[in-house]
Amino acid sequence: MRKILAIILTLAMFGAVLAGCKKEPETITLKVWGSQEDQAMLQEMIDAFKTAHTDANYVITLGVVSEADAKTKVLEDPAAAADVFQFANDQIVDLVNAGALYEVTRNKADIIAANMEGSIEASTVNDKLYAYPSTADNGYFMYYDKSVFSAEDVKSLDTMLTVADAAGKKVFMDVSNGWYIASFFLGAGGKLTVGEDGKQVCDFNNANGVKAGEAIKAFTAHNAFLAGDDAVLTGGIGTTIAAGVSGTWNAEAISEKLGENYAATKLPEFNMGGTQAQMSSFAGFKLVGVSSQTQAPVAAMELAEWLTNEENQIKRFETRQMGPANINAANSEEVKANVALAALAEQNQHAVSQKEVLGGYWVPAEAFGTAMEAKDYSKTIQEMLDEMVAQIQG
Amino acid sequence: MKTKRRKFSFSNLAIYIILSAMSVVWIMPILWLIMTSFRGEPGAWTPYIFPKEYTVANYTRLFTETGLFNYPRWFINTLIVAVFTCVISTILVLMTSYTLSRLRFRGRKGIMNIGLILGMFPGFMSMIAIYFILKAMGLSQSLTALVLVYSGAAGLGYFIAKGFFDTIPRVLDEAAIVDGANQNTIFWRIILPLSKPIVVYTVLMSFIAPWVDFIFVSVIMKDNYNNYTIALGLYQMITRENIYRYFTQFCAGAVLIAIPITILFIYMQKYYVEGVTGGAVKG
Numbered sequence: 001m002r003k004i005l006a007i008i009l010t011l012a013m014f015g016a017v018l019a020g021c022k023k024e025p026e027t028i029t030l031k032v033w034g035s036q037e038d039q040a041m042l043q044e045m046i047d048a049f050k051t052a053h054t055d056a057n058y059v060i061t062l063g064v065v066s067e068a069d070a071k072t073k074v075l076e077d078p079a080a081a082a083d084v085f086q087f088a089n090d091q092i093v094d095l096v097n098a099g100a101l102y103e104v105t106r107n108k109a110d111i112i113a114a115n116m117e118g119s120i121e122a123s124t125v126n127d128k129l130y131a132y133p134s135t136a137d138n139g140y141f142m143y144y145d146k147s148v149f150s151a152e153d154v155k156s157l158d159t160m161l162t163v164a165d166a167a168g169k170k171v172f173m174d175v176s177n178g179w180y181i182a183s184f185f186l187g188a189g190g191k192l193t194v195g196e197d198g199k200q201v202c203d204f205n206n207a208n209g210v211k212a213g214e215a216i217k218a219f220t221a222h223n224a225f226l227a228g229d230d231a232v233l234t235g236g237i238g239t240t241i242a243a244g245v246s247g248t249w250n251a252e253a254i255s256e257k258l259g260e261n262y263a264a265t266k267l268p269e270f271n272m273g274g275t276q277a278q279m280s281s282f283a284g285f286k287l288v289g290v291s292s293q294t295q296a297p298v299a300a301m302e303l304a305e306w307l308t309n310e311e312n313q314i315k316r317f318e319t320r321q322m323g324p325a326n327i328n329a330a331n332s333e334e335v336k337a338n339v340a341l342a343a344l345a346e347q348n349q350h351a352v353s354q355k356e357v358l359g360g361y362w363v364p365a366e367a368f369g370t371a372m373e374a375k376d377y378s379k380t381i382q383e384m385l386d387e388m389v390a391q392i393q394g
Numbered sequence: 395m396k397t398k399r400r401k402f403s404f405s406n407l408a409i410y411i412i413l414s415a416m417s418v419v420w421i422m423p424i425l426w427l428i429m430t431s432f433r434g435e436p437g438a439w440t441p442y443i444f445p446k447e448y449t450v451a452n453y454t455r456l457f458t459e460t461g462l463f464n465y466p467r468w469f470i471n472t473l474i475v476a477v478f479t480c481v482i483s484t485i486l487v488l489m490t491s492y493t494l495s496r497l498r499f500r501g502r503k504g505i506m507n508i509g510l511i512l513g514m515f516p517g518f519m520s521m522i523a524i525y526f527i528l529k530a531m532g533l534s535q536s537l538t539a540l541v542l543v544y545s546g547a548a549g550l551g552y553f554i555a556k557g558f559f560d561t562i563p564r565v566l567d568e569a570a571i572v573d574g575a576n577q578n579t580i581f582w583r584i585i586l587p588l589s590k591p592i593v594v595y596t597v598l599m600s601f602i603a604p605w606v607d608f609i610f611v612s613v614i615m616k617d618n619y620n621n622y623t624i625a626l627g628l629y630q631m632i633t634r635e636n637i638y639r640y641f642t643q644f645c646a647g648a649v650l651i652a653i654p655i656t657i658l659f660i661y662m663q664k665y666y667v668e669g670v671t672g673g674a675v676k677g
Contacts, residue, residue, distance in 0.1 A: 035633075035635070036462060036619070036630050036636075037636065040461070063618070063619070064617050064630075065616065065617045066633060068633070068634075073616055073617070076522065076525070076613065077525065077526070077529070077616075080529070080534070080616065082617070228439075230634065230637065230638075231437065231637065231641075234438070234439070234638050235437050235439035235441060236439070239441055240441055249634050249635045250638065252638070253437065253638040253639075
């Protein structure tokens with residue numbers, strides 16, 4: 001029996017070798033999803049890929065699905081999903097759990113070596129690499145008006161509020177948004193983790209969490225505090241707003257408005273029951289994944305790797321000002337000279353991965369932020385945080 | 395007499411104040427939209443209401459810079475879908491209503507009740523199922539699929555038209571039958587010419603649907619950018635990355651949608667008012 005098996009295996013191997021020798025170029029059809037703004041840039045990258053890979057006849061089409069929508073669109077109908085798609089790193093756990101991503105098996109060591117540790121961590125689930133990091137810019141930091149604040153002022157939130165108030169201006173932060181409000185809790189040492197039963201574990205209601213809550217309360221109650229969304233920030237910066245927390249997607253708009261006074265830095269320190277604590281943040285990455293349903297996994301992986309290699313990460317930076325996750329690209333002079341990306345890199349040293357944040361976190365956190373913005377003090381901070389944590393863990 | 399007039403004018407004054415306040419509340423958002431569509435400064439929000447700079451560039455750019463957002467293409471897609479949906483669903487609605495109003499057959503009441511109850515569920519409840527059915531038929535990501543989706547359940551909206559048909563005296567049908575007409579002739583030759591208001595109402599309702607629907611297009615079209623309709627396409631302009639640069643163009647695009655609908659509405663307006671009330675008053 002074993003003999004027969006051995007013969008069959010040998011034959012199969014021989015056949016495989018023969019098949020490998022065939023020089024006839026086969027046609028490989030692949031589909032790539034990226035956001036609308038990336039289409040032209042992706043097309044250029046794909047054209048370069050085709051020029052560099054003449055071994056097969058590649059037919060690569062592009063579809064419009066933004067990084068934010070990727071999970072929804074892939075899970076709606078995995079069979080119709082693109083072979084290679086861009087997505088935001090907070091979707092990775094759900095995508096892996098749904099079996100939608102192909103594990104990265106080719107050149108794994110090179111990819112891990114070339115990209116930042118945080119981005120690899122964000123692409124890894126259960127010790128397996130599932131995606132290729134493409135950018136490291138999906139986080140937030142602080143923009144400020146140099147004519148109002150000195151470089152010393154922006155180190156402390158309290159100083160900033162005092163200075164802004166004296167100048168009759170506002171400090172902007174979207175507190176009623178779980179993504180931003182977490183910066184206080186995480187800065188106070190709070191943890192969001194996934195328990196063994198797969199449920200969210202959150203300790204934002206412990207003693208340090210309450211101190212962070214009190215800091216949020218003091219911040220939102222201050223005369224110089226202003227809440228709102230991105231539109232408020234880009235509309236008011238330079239006139240009514242002197243500083244605001246946001247991300248790189250607003251860099252162009254804000255630098256246009258502030259002109260010479262345009263500056264950005266890491267988030268300030270806040271007063272945590274008498275001691276100063278550095279505000280933390282969520283570090284976000286954009287990743288490129290390969291669909292588990294692809295017909296040509298090898299070619300799809302090659303393409304995904306191509307789209308995220310050093311050269312193309314630099315291209316992403318040059319055309320769309322996206323911060324590279326590739327270590328060499330991120331260390332280039334051009335990237336370091338970019339005000340917003342430099343501030344983000346500085347903030348990223350205090351940032352926390354968003355991977356273990358499950359869907360149930362956002363709404364209760366938003367509710368707490370909304371109550372703070374509305375100055376609703378009918379309950380104590382401890383009570384409100386207990387309620388919030390109970391909902392998050394529920 | 396004098397006191398009476400004063401009293402009258404006082405209550406009138408109060409009414410006028412309330413009415414003016416309400417009209418401001420209603421008209422303000424529309425005025426704001428139109429003003430924003432002519433605003434020269436970018437961004438979604440400004441600390442002032444009246445723009446500092448006026449421009450028509452937001453409108454011209456919609457049609458000239460089509461590399462990123464192909465507005466003209468979306469507009470034509472939507473127009474095509476709207477026209478076909480309008481024709482198919484108008485015919486379906488009117489035929490269903492006629493059948494339920496004029497013909498007597500077993501289970502008529504039952505069908506009417508089931509139709510009414512089914513009509514109460516929002517169509518997008520079954521969108522994923524519909525998507526897979528369309529995919530199995532090889533129709534996903536096409537405009538044909540959209541036309542089918544928008545006009546498919548039209549028959550369930552029979553209620554208003556049926557109410558209208560019920561008010562047309564049955565003696566007319568009987569007279570026609572005596573003269574040798576069959577149901578087909580009665581529907582096209584007798585009932586329809588008498589039902590212009592409700593026809594117009596049905597036409598308008600089914601024409602508007604494709605312009606305002608977002609959910610079905612986003613599920614059916616997925617990544618097929620060239621087949622997007624207006625609603626889905628415009629939404630791409632206000633994502634986090636684009637909103638600052640494209641918000642004023644988005645407003646211009648939204649204003650332009652009003653044009654075909656308004657033209658159709660003005661043209662058919664005189665029938666429209668009659669159409670909505672006709673069925674109710676006489677029934």
